[in-house]
Amino acid sequence: MPLIPKSHPRAKSLQIREKLVEGFDHGLVAKEGLMAHGRGEAFDYLLGEKTSRAAKNAIKAAAITLLSAKSPVISVNGNIATLCPKEIVQLAKTTNAKIEVNLFYTNKKRKNKIIKILKKYGAVEVLGINPKKARQVSGLYSARRVVDKEGIFQADVVLVPLEDGDRTLALKKNGKKVITFDLNPLSRTSQTADITIVDNVIRGMKELLRVSNNFSKKKMNNKLKFNNKKNLANTILEIKNNLSRRLPNA
């Protein structure tokens, strides 16, 4: 693997890229997952590669929603398992959530590798692998329609980081409250979910874990005022302002 000099202006971003490539080489990440990461990287670049005020609002709303859910589930794919396995496992513990592996480009071998990583970081049980427990989410035709009857199928709240639009829509139609991480504030997933965290998952999952840990220790005020569409509009304004700031002098 090529070494990235620390002096490189894009060093941090390049290191994350290399992490994804490693995840790919270990059979966790799909080829399409590499492209999806690139898309996210571009949006992160436009957001100034920091957790925005709007993202912090969404993270707070997500923490409250997960902690007050009856049966929350965290849906895991190859990219998220590669980028923040530790945070997934710890967040599941803090919020009493189940973990389920659910892949767009499904593949039993890849599923097992993802489960192995999560168990390495302390996960006790990972759903989504037992064919006897497979149920279908209506309104979906990809492999992602198959969910675990003890997991997403019965969940009231689902955290789906890095999700596709069709599935977010189907989960919503099936009555789930959907929390997502998506760096494109205009995507169908972003616009359909109940709570969209427009942030790099490496930064955002750490923050979601920190906020959830704090909230779990005190009596919560469950009254949640959060308007996802308005929050997304604020994110788009932040991108516009960043572009203005960086507009080179002609």
Added chain:
Amino acid sequence: MPLIPKSHPRAKSLQIREKLVEGFDHGLVAKEGLMAHGRGEAFDYLLGEKTSRAAKNAIKAAAITLLSAKSPVISVNGNIATLCPKEIVQLAKTTNAKIEVNLFYTNKKRKNKIIKILKKYGAVEVLGINPKKARQVSGLYSARRVVDKEGIFQADVVLVPLEDGDRTLALKKNGKKVITFDLNPLSRTSQTADITIVDNVIRGMKELLRVSNNFSKKKMNNKLKFNNKKNLANTILEIKNNLSRRLPNA
């Protein structure tokens, strides 16, 4: 390979993704190339997936510059060879340019596969493979510093589609006039090149070929008025306007 339904809102973009995946499976595209494509896709999305007025200006300037060059060279990597091999070969013929393979993640096997594709589309000679003709571009430390003495080394104008910032800088320092395709108008490559075409290469190369063909048939007015920084600033304004248009109602 999964079939993409024509009704999918992102069908065209998904088909190009599948093309890249195919290129990867055939050994033309690097893993990092898949991520790079994703980044470009995000910027293209923000540009409304059409060739902007600013891009058309840059394409016109690029055609004139290539046609009036003494020794133009088109530098080819895995992504561009996968996405528009036919246009590369035809553009080289129209502009009397040489073709040279130059890879960031170099690899003789991959180089040969790229050359094979280009020859399939009619390229007579492809430089960048003969170690006896290898020369070094000063100020560069990656494998990309190696260039062909009959190609980029002696060129006055180099078309480098999908380039990295370090190399663009080095080519400039070595006195070359650099034309590039880059969907990120803020990137170092975009800001350093003499002419930056901020456009999807599939659309942009077709247009560059069309314009070059037209210009090659008539007596050219060589006086070229083109301000790259100003043109890039206009592109950024276009992105901002697109974001405003698409801003969802909160």
